[in-house]
Amino acid sequence: MDRRNFLKTCTAVAAASLASPSFFINTLKAQEGSFKPYNKAPLLKKDGTPIKPEEIDPTKQYLFFYPHRATPCILANLDKEVPPTEVKLADGSVYKWQGGVGPKKSIVAYSAICPHQLSYPTPDYSFINYYPQDTPSNIVKRGGVIQCCAHLSVFDPEKGGVVLDGPAQFPLTAIVLTYEDGVLYAVGTLGKEFFEDFFDVFKPDLRKLYKSSRKAKKLVEKCEVIEVSEYAKEVIRC
Ligand code: FES
Incomplete structure (x- = not known):
């Protein structure tokens, strides 16, 4: 896509995000081709009520499971306006992140399945984590990143999950929120x-x-948001 079309697309996505959510999704769908809809699932607190954006602490990292029961996602409040951007893949293809x-x-969300070799948070440990601003990564010497140890x-959560450093060849899968x-x-x-690979590689653990695999793959209709430290015994940072 040339610069003019890209700017047009970004403007359209930005305008769409101010308009109704369905208009936003339709715009995304039409322009990206890589948007994949799943169930529309509200993000809830443990008491079953919706989590408010202001209740998402920018100094913490949160987890929820979407679109499948067993596929973890990172939820983060970057504490500043995060504009839409383009994400380029190694094969030259481009898509717009909202x-x-x-x-x-x-507020942003990404799949917590690492696109390198599928590391993901388990009840025992979490190698892939969001590093808030006050918790700098030792690799890139700053916070505001998602890192897999x-x-x-x-990965850069401000830029659609693109790779900032390390061996991953693909950005994180973005979770589209409204x-x-x-x-x-x-x-x-x-x-x-990376869900299919994830289900294949970790079949015994997920079972x-x-x-059962069927239960692990079940599509969720609502998502409980918890702090990662409430889910994984060990949150590994590097
Ligand atoms: S599995 Fe995450 S960097 Fe290798």
Whole structure:
């Protein structure tokens, strides 16, 4: 896509994010080709009520499972407006990422399955984590990144999950969020997915955790948001 078309697209996506959520999703769908819709699932607190954007602490990292029961995602409040941007893949293809959502357009979400070798948060440990601003990564010497300590890949949550450092060849899969009447929803994914590989590679572990592959793959209709430290015994940072 040339610069003129890209700017046109970014403007359209930005305008769409100010308009109704369905207009936003339709715009994304038409322009990207890589948007994949799943269930429209509200993000909820443990008590079952919607989590408000202002309740998402920018100094913490959160986890929820979407679009499948066993596929973890990182939720972060970047504490500033995060504009839409283009994401380029190694094969030259390009897609637009929608930027942050919520009143400050600061809330973002990504699949927590590392695009390198599929490391993901388990109840025992989490190698892939969001590093808030006050928790700098030792690799890139700053916070505001998502980093996988399995082989030191670093991703930029402000730029659609692109790779900043390390061996990963693909950006993180973005989780598309909308914000409607005070409620945050996950509605689909953007970019390359790794769910099928994940289910193949970790079949025995997932069967142990979820009793069957069918249950692990079940598409969720709502998402409980928790702090990663409530899920994984060990949060590994590097
Ligand atoms: S699995 Fe994440 S960097 Fe290798």
